[in-house]
Amino acid sequence: MNAKVVSPSISESAFSCPHCGAFTTQYWYDATIQRRRKDTPVPFFPDAGFRERISHEKAIDEDARRHLLEFAQKVESGLPKMQLFRNWLMQALSESPSLQP
């Protein structure tokens, strides 16, 4: 049997996997931006006080603590914050069950 091969495309919602040939769904998401609420107009950025609290917070497991402290240190180094935050968040969520919603 010859199955139809559908190449991955930005104008399709399914494609044939280029590795194994399986026909599968491509899920698309809308990315949005939202103005901050008036009661929290400024985004959070960790500071020395944050690092101090994290260092002594017993409810945070060691992996999460390490990631939080590394993230805080990188933010203070002045690296681009969105990329830092994204990297930190993805790593923390994948490695720390206690941080998952």
Ligand SMILES: [Zn+2]
């Ligand atoms: Zn595949």
